[in-house]
Amino acid sequence: MKINTNSILFKAMSIILISFSIITLFLIVSAKYTFQEGYTSVIKEKISIIQTSISPSIALNISYGFEKAINEIAEETLNNPDVLFLNIESPQLKNKLTYSENNKTILDFQNSKEFISTSDLLDPITFKKMGNIILVYSNDAYENYMRSFYIWLSVGIFLLMLSTSILLLYFYNSLKPLSILEDSLKKFNPNKPKHLIINNNSKNEISSIMKSTNIMIDNIIKYISYSKQLNKDLSEQQKHLKDAQRIAHVGSFEYNLLTKELTLSDEMYRMLMIKKANTISWDDFLEFIEQKDKSYVRGVLDDAIENGSTFNLKYTLDLGDGKYIDIHTVGKVRKKSDGSSKITSVSRDITKDIKNKKIIEKLAYYDALTNLPNRSLLKNRLHKALQNASREKEKVALIFLDLDHFKLINDTLGHSVGDKLLIYVSKVLKQQLREADTLARLGGDEFVALLPDIKNTKNIQYITNKLLDSLKGKHDIDSHQLYITTSIGISIYPDDSKDMEELITNADTAMYDAKKDGRNNYKFYSKNMGNHISRQMMIEQDLRVAIENQNELEIYYQPKIDTKGDFISGAEALIRWNHPTKGLLFPDSFIEVAESTGIILDMGNWIISQTIFQIKEWNKLGLNKLKIAINLSPRQFQDKDLVFLISSLIQKYQINPTQLELEVTETMSMTNIESTLRILHELKELGVSIAIDDFGTGYSSLSYLKKFPVNILKIDKSFVMDVSQNNEDKIIVETIISMAHTLGFKTVAEGVETKEHVKLLKEMGCDQLQGYHYSRPIPKDAFTKFLENYNHN
Ligand code: C2E
Ligand code: CA
Ligand code: CA
Numbered sequence: 171m172k173i174n175t176n177s178i179l180f181k182a183m184s185i186i187l188i189s190f191s192i193i194t195l196f197l198i199v200s201a202k203y204t205f206q207e208g209y210t211s212v213i214k215e216k217i218s219i220i221q222t223s224i225s226p227s228i229a230l231n232i233s234y235g236f237e238k239a240i241n242e243i244a245e246e247t248l249n250n251p252d253v254l255f256l257n258i259e260s261p262q263l264k265n266k267l268t269y270s271e272n273n274k275t276i277l278d279f280q281n282s283k284e285f286i287s288t289s290d291l292l293d294p295i296t297f298k299k300m301g302n303i304i305l306v307y308s309n310d311a312y313e314n315y316m317r318s319f320y321i322w323l324s325v326g327i328f329l330l331m332l333s334t335s336i337l338l339l340y341f342y343n344s345l346k347p348l349s350i351l352e353d354s355l356k357k358f359n360p361n362k363p364k365h366l367i368i369n370n371n372s373k374n375e376i377s378s379i380m381k382s383t384n385i386m387i388d389n390i391i392k393y394i395s396y397s398k399q400l401n402k403d404l405s406e407q408q409k410h411l412k413d414a415q416r417i418a419h420v421g422s423f424e425y426n427l428l429t430k431e432l433t434l435s436d437e438m439y440r441m442l443m444i445k446k447a448n449t450i451s452w453d454d455f456l457e458f459i460e461q462k463d464k465s466y467v468r469g470v471l472d473d474a475i476e477n478g479s480t481f482n483l484k485y486t487l488d489l490g491d492g493k494y495i496d497i498h499t500v501g502k503v504r505k506k507s508d509g510s511s512k513i514t515s516v517s518r519d520i521t522k523d524i525k526n527k528k529i530i531e532k533l534a535y536y537d538a539l540t541n542l543p544n545r546s547l548l549k550n551r552l553h554k555a556l557q558n559a560s561r562e563k564e565k566v567a568l569i570f571l572d573l574d575h576f577k578l579i580n581d582t583l584g585h586s587v588g589d590k591l592l593i594y595v596s597k598v599l600k601q602q603l604r605e606a607d608t609l610a611r612l613g614g615d616e617f618v619a620l621l622p623d624i625k626n627t628k629n630i631q632y633i634t635n636k637l638l639d640s641l642k643g644k645h646d647i648d649s650h651q652l653y654i655t656t657s658i659g660i661s662i663y664p665d666d667s668k669d670m671e672e673l674i675t676n677a678d679t680a681m682y683d684a685k686k687d688g689r690n691n692y693k694f695y696s697k698n699m700g701n702h703i704s705r706q707m708m709i710e711q712d713l714r715v716a717i718e719n720q721n722e723l724e725i726y727y728q729p730k731i732d733t734k735g736d737f738i739s740g741a742e743a744l745i746r747w748n749h750p751t752k753g754l755l756f757p758d759s760f761i762e763v764a765e766s767t768g769i770i771l772d773m774g775n776w777i778i779s780q781t782i783f784q785i786k787e788w789n790k791l792g793l794n795k796l797k798i799a800i801n802l803s804p805r806q807f808q809d810k811d812l813v814f815l816i817s818s819l820i821q822k823y824q825i826n827p828t829q830l831e832l833e834v835t836e837t838m839s840m841t842n843i844e845s846t847l848r849i850l851h852e853l854k855e856l857g858v859s860i861a862i863d864d865f866g867t868g869y870s871s872l873s874y875l876k877k878f879p880v881n882i883l884k885i886d887k888s889f890v891m892d893v894s895q896n897n898e899d900k901i902i903v904e905t906i907i908s909m910a911h912t913l914g915f916k917t918v919a920e921g922v923e924t925k926e927h928v929k930l931l932k933e934m935g936c937d938q939l940q941g942y943h944y945s946r947p948i949p950k951d952a953f954t955k956f957l958e959n960y961n962h963n
Contacts, residue, residue, distance in 0.1 A: 209315060229301075259301050603633070788954070831859040
């Protein structure tokens with residue numbers, strides 16, 4: 171135990187020591203003065219008694235001259251053992267009378283500090299001084315007395331010292347546990363809490379303090395274990411939160427406008443690609459915002475700060491080294507009563523979302539092969555151009571281009587050369603146009619140029635000539651030298667029509683007229699152009715006959731291969747027309763007419779019943795695992811009897827509804843959503859599968875797809891064709907497959923022509939493959955044979 175001047179022990183010790191010293195001093199001084207004086211006066215008293223008792227008789231005897239009597243008195247007096255010397259002097263005596271023990275002189279007695287008293291002898295009659303008596307009284311008794319007094323005093327002081335020491339020792343020992351307490355409290359380690367060791371016998375105040383301390387330590391231990399648990403729970407929760415933020419790419423930050431303190435969550439640090447150890451200021455943070463968004467973000471934040479309101483921001487962060495991320499931040503500014511404000515916000519990394527949205531937008535509005543706007547985007551732009559033209563009293567020109575003999579190039583040199591030519595043409599044509607113009611590809615070899623704000627019709631002629639000239643002559647495509655020409659039809663708003671669809675049809679009609687006139691030229695639409703229509707009418711008449719006869723139409727089947735088991739899982743039913751004079755016709759040349767005239771309804775019903783009948787036939791042969799897909803036209807979806815027809819045929823031919831798949835195009839499923847959805851749900855309830863056909867070429871909105879009771883996505887062949895050469899197409903196909911799987915759809919790739927396609931698509935996880943690599947569409951009997959062969963191999 172450390173004892174300093176402030177310690178109670180030190181103070182107690184000092185007080186005891188000081189009082190002890192004072193008492194001792196007092197005793198010694200009082201012994202010296204009080205006792206000594208008291209005792210001396212007692213002796214003096216005794217001496218004076220002796221003197222008064224002997225003086226008168228000695229004086230009398232002197233006056234009478236009785237020396238003998240004087241001797242007797244002196245001897246008697248000396249009998250008193252304390253009287254050591256007697257000297258009587260008087261002029262009436264011849265000699266002084268001296269009585270002494272051992273013949274000691276007065277000087278000896280003076281030296282040995284005996285009491286020496288001199289008193290006068292008075293004449294008994296006259297009372298005049300007649301001499302003196304010197305008496306020496308022994309100081310033995312006094313010395314004895316004082317000696318024993320000092321002995322007792324010493325004993326007393328010793329006892330006092332002893333008891334003081336015992337007291338001090340007791341104090342010291344009693345207070346010693348305080349030092350243990352002090353030590354233990356100093357060394358108290360919350361990680362390894364220990365109790366104080368208490369002597370069980372002691373029941374004093376200190377031990378009760380120590381017991382209380384132990385109770386306190388118990389409570390601390392409990393609190394620590396509770397805190398530890400709490401801490402554990404908290405850090406687990408924080409970890410969950412961090413994980414959740416990391417997985418969801420959501421970060422958060424908080425900024426105190428008063429203290430300028432900015433705190434970022436781990437994920438926020440990760441998003442900004444900075445180490446957590448780096449503290450960053452609000453200004454540093456704002457510095458990350460890309461230049462173009464800076465003033466907008468600051469403006470919104472300033473507003474929110476001023477009004478204490480919420481905010482919602484989308485902006486780009488520049489992380490340096492050419493790395494950018496898109497962020498969506500929602501937050502709130504809280505104003506406190508003390509005038510301080512705090513910004514709390516959550517930010518999400520939406521870079522991928524935006525990228526996906528761009529891909530989907532691209533799928534929806536751009537032609538995958540040439541990257542030109544597709545029909546949907548053309549219509550959007552045409553719509554806007556017409557509105558604008560009507561306001562500004564201007565004209566709009568629609569130039570419809572169709573390459574001459576493109577089919578020949580495709581058939582003789584192959585699709586890949588055909589595709590390259592289309593890309594080449596799209597570039598050349600685009601160079602002839604202004605920024606404000608739109609060049610779109612409608613499909614195949616059909617292009618449309620939209621020229622808004624036309625002030626003079628002469629300009630149209632000039633541009634059209636430019637377009638024609640740009641394609642004239644020889645072009646090097648894929649080591650082939652190709653001569654290409656094009657036929658162009660032009661319609662003008664508002665001269666030819668004010669209706670958007672009609673303008674497109676008019677330009678198409680004018681283009682046919684140009685083709686009929688020997689190709690490689692252009693024609694402005696005029697009302698008396700009837701050829702295109704009559705061509706349609708011819709097809710229409712022939713088709714009606716074909717439907718009546720029922721022997722001109724035939725269904726071909728193209729096998730679909732399952733990538734997992736490498737077996738034929740089914741087929742797609744595709745219509746063919748054995749035209750009595752024109753030979754075998756493909757759907758491209760008559761489906762459009764069938765649809766626009768409504769013939770498609772009868773034709774469609776015939777295809778459905780033929781196919782279901784055929785499924786029954788295959789079932790009879792034991793091929794009852796086949797799933798056959800039928801293409802449905804948009805018009806068929808407006809037929810209220812469609813569901814009834816299909817369910818009755820399933821009943822009639824006793825097939826399993828899961829053997830039937832219906833292919834619908836996206837464009838079709840987008841129109842009249844309500845009734846489409848109802849019909850699709852009814853079909854799905856029958857047990858029939860629904861596939862989205864030509865996925866990627868129409869309006870591929872994920873949110874729509876989620877609503878549709880779809881099972882399968884068929885990836886359009888335009889993407890599949892180039893999947894091994896064009897990286898963008900590869901990414902698109904990959905995106906579609908993973909997107910489809912996320913939504914729980916199966917995927918079918920069509921247009922699979924090469925081994926390379928098969929390999930890549932299998933790697934991408936595509937579920938089924940269909941294409942010329944396996945088989946072209948073939949008649950039913952050929953398909954049966956194909957099945958047998960394939961299964962045997
Ligand atoms: P689709 O539904 O996309 O059919 C696939 C088309 O791709 C078929 O053309 C098929 O022969 C072709 N094809 C299959 N594999 C390959 C390949 O590896 N490479 C290439 N380049 N093409 C391949 P098809 O039979 O000429 O049919 C064209 C379109 O006509 C069909 O496109 C479909 O939209 C429509 N169609 C065909 N049959 C019917 C039908 O029965 N009803 C309806 N409503 N439309 C039909
Ligand atoms: Ca199809
Ligand atoms: Ca298709």
